[in-house]
Every structure is written in structure tokens, then in C-alpha cells.
Amino acid sequence: MTRELDKLYRTAALLALITILYNILEGVVSAWFGFEDESLALFGFGLDSFVEVISGAGIWHMVRRQQENPEQAPDEFERVALRITGGGFYLLAAGLLLTAVYDALHRHAPTTTFWGMVVSCISILSMWLLIRQKVKVGTALGSQAILADAACTRVCLYLSVILLVSSAGYYLTGIGWLDAAGGLGIGWFCFKEGKEAFDKAKGIPCSCS
Incomplete structure (x- = not known):
């Protein structure tokens, strides 16, 4: 393995580890304030962050094994990582759907959405930086699994935007169903991305949204 290739693998592993640690922290903070408020x-955003950890763990494990066993074909590693990512997307979609339905049926309104705006703004910046680096490394390595992980991170960014819009919208208007509508839209996107990740694991070419 060349020094450049080894550097790319170490960078990919570091990005996956950062994703895991960040989403654990984000999940704890978001779930706590979401429960309190x-x-x-x-x-739900906090629970979504924990689901994102699945993708990061799968990619980190795959990258470490490839780095330590460069003579072995990476195909099986990639397929496993893609399935883990796809499963994470499906769980994400299911969680959003259940949250949106519950919110709409019970007409639930939060006591405040201040922390939702704070968390979403921090998340948007963090996810944008991670996406750029993951796409760069994934493209250099020609790794569909790392690019799929970047797509998973992109969904987290979209979720952050939806959280920001719904939180700010409720703060300004008091309309409680904004969360449900946004959750359903993102849920459909997550389902689509989950299907694409599983198709790639089967060798079916498809492009991420």
C-alpha cells in the first residue's frame, strides 16, 4: 500500500470516528432537550443521530479492515457497510414516520423550540464540513460505501434544516403541525436513500440524490 493510499484510509477512518462521536454527543443533547422541552x-432528531452512528460504525470497521488487509478484495466489506448504511436509513425513515404521525394525531406542541434552533444551526455547519471531506476521500478511493456514508450524513444535514425551519416556524407562528409535515418529507427521502444503498450492495448502479 502506498503512503498516499494509506493516508486516504486513515483520513476515512478518522472521518467515520468523528461522525460516530459527534452523533453520540448530538443525540444525547438533542434527546435530553427534546424531552425537557x-x-x-x-x-426525534436526537434518536436520528443515534441511527447515524450505525453508518459511521460500519464504515469505520470496513476502512480499518481494508487498511490492515490491502491484499484482500474490498467488495464484501463494501457490501456489508452498504447494508448497514441502508438499514440505518430505513430505521431513520421509520422513526420519522412514527414521530410525525404521533405529532399530527395528538396535536402536540412543544413548550419551546429555542434549543432546536441552536442544535440545528451547529449541526448544519458540522455536517456540511463532514460531507465535503467524505465525498473527497470516497471519490479518491473509489469507495461507494464511503460515498453512501456521505449521503447518510447529507440526510442528517437535511434533517437539521428541517429542524431549523420547523423550530423557527413554531417559534414565530405557534403552528404545531410543522414538525409532522417536515418529518414525513424527510422520511420519504430516507426511505429512498436506504433503497439505493441496498441496491448498491447488490451491485445495482444508482446515483445518490
């Missing part, structure tokens, strides 16, 4: 959107 009775904000289903923020609490």
Missing part, C-alpha cells in the same frame, strides 16, 4: 422534533 416536550419537542418531538428535537427528541
Whole structure:
């Protein structure tokens, strides 16, 4: 393995580790404040962050094994990582759907959405930086699994935007169903990306949104 290739693998492993640690921290903070403020959107966002850890763990494990066994074909590693990523997307979509339905049926309104705006702004910046680096490394390595992980991170960015819009919208208007509508839209996107990740694991070419 060349020094340049080894550097790319170490960078990919570091990005996956950063993703894991960041999402654990984000999940704890978001779930805590979401529970305290009775904000289903923020609490659901926190649970989504824990789901994102699945993708990061799968990619980190795959990259480490490839780095330590460069003579072995990476195909099986990639397929496993893609399946883990796809499963994470499906879990994400299911969680969003359940949260949105519950929110709409019970007409639940949070006590405040201030922390939702704070968390979403921090997340948007963090996810944008991670996406740029993951796409760069994934493209250099020609790794569909790392690019799929970047797509998973992109979904987290979209979720952050939705959280920001719904939190700010509720703060300004008091309309409680904004969370449900946004959650359903992102849920459909997550389902689509999950299907694409599983198709790639089967060798079916498809492009990430």
C-alpha cells in the first residue's frame, strides 16, 4: 500500500470516528432537550443521530479492515457497510414516520423550540464540513460505501434544516403541525436513500440524490 493510499484510509477512518462521536454527543443533547422541552422534533432528531452512528460504525470497521488487509478484495466489506448504511436509513425513515404521525394525531406542541434552533444551526455547519471531506476521500478511493456514508450524513444535514425551519416556524407562528409535515418529507427521502444503498450492495448502479 502506498503512503498516499494509506493516508486516504486513515483520513476515512478518522472521518467515520468523528461522525460516530459527534452523533453520540448530538443525540444525547438533542434527546435530553427534546424531552425537557416536550419537542418531538428535537427528541426525534436526537434518536436520528443515534441511527447515524450505525453508518459511521460500519464504515469505520470496513476502512480499518481494508487498511490492515490491502491484499484482500474490498467488495464484501463494501457490501456489508452498504447494508448497514441502508438499514440505518430505513430505521431513520421509520422513526420519522412514527414521530410525525404521533405529532399530527395528538396535536402536540412543544413548550419551546429555542434549543432546536441552536442544535440545528451547529449541526448544519458540522455536517456540511463532514460531507465535503467524505465525498473527497470516497471519490479518491473509489469507495461507494464511503460515498453512501456521505449521503447518510447529507440526510442528517437535511434533517437539521428541517429542524431549523420547523423550530423557527413554531417559534414565530405557534403552528404545531410543522414538525409532522417536515418529518414525513424527510422520511420519504430516507426511505429512498436506504433503497439505493441496498441496491448498491447488490451491485445495482444508482446515483445518490
